[in-house]
Ligand code: HEC
């Protein structure tokens with residue numbers, strides 16, 4: 289019996305694993321591949337890649353699995369390695385990231401709340417931390433690929449001042465655009481859509497984001513920053 293004990297423990301650990309929900313398995317995979325070296329989740333992690341604390345608000349599980357399969361298919365110059373994951377590992381990781389809806393920043397002081405007295409600077413921090421940057425690009429300069437949309441990319445934002453008042457911008461962010469106009473009406477739905485940020489952000493946060501977007505105009509020709 290004594291000799292069998294390790295085997296019994298091993299087998300029961302396997303049984304437990306198979307009963308774990310995919311997002312929990314994915315959290316383990318995230319740790320074992322050291323994704324945190326480049327990505328923040330809550331108050332931990334690196335900044336060579338985007339903050340994933342709100343990943344599940346902005347990207348679907350399906351898109352995340354596609355991204356993991358081949359990051360360079362969506363961003364040819366990306367630093368993110370292709371991990372050549374098997375289908376199960378990809379599905380579990382995607383489920384884990386889809387479960388991240390920003391709660392971790394609601395437990396204590398959010399990073400942008402450390403920025404006081406400067407709405408544009410606070411808006412910029414929000415733009416990075418909630419991940420507008422992962423679709424609209426740094427300083428809203430655009431460029432991320434989307435499928436079956438006009439121009440093939442998510443729109444840039446640095447010119448919104450020309451077409452929107454502050455109130456209109458806040459309203460646009462609040463409601464989002466669940467179905468961006470398709471390039472080919474018969475083709476598939478675009479994988480990336482504009483989330484309804486009013487579901488997770490407060491009015492003061494939306495207002496500072498609007499101030500930041502308005503401040504992007506006119507765009508700086510040089511010296512684009514490379515913050516995540
Ligand atoms: C060497 C740094 C690096 C590592 C390691 C890394 N990533 Fe990334 N990742 C990036 C960068 C940079 C981007 C942003 C895409 C771009 O513009 O290049 C990104 C983008 C992403 C995105 C999509 C963008 C978003 O936030 O909406 C997801 C999802 C993601 N990574 C998940 C992972 C997972 C899961 C792992 C571990 C298996 C991982 N990454 C490991 C650098 C990294």
Ligand code: HEC
Nearest residue numbers: 346419420423442460461465468469480481482483485497
């Ligand atoms: C998952 C990708 C994604 C993320 C993340 C995202 N957006 Fe968008 N956004 C879009 C898409 C796609 C559109 C275009 C919708 C359409 O076709 O009208 C858009 C449109 C917009 C527009 C309207 C632009 C125009 O000229 O009509 C604004 C303003 C905007 N986004 C702001 C933001 C802000 C601020 C954030 C972060 C809080 C954000 N977006 C995060 C995908 C995204």
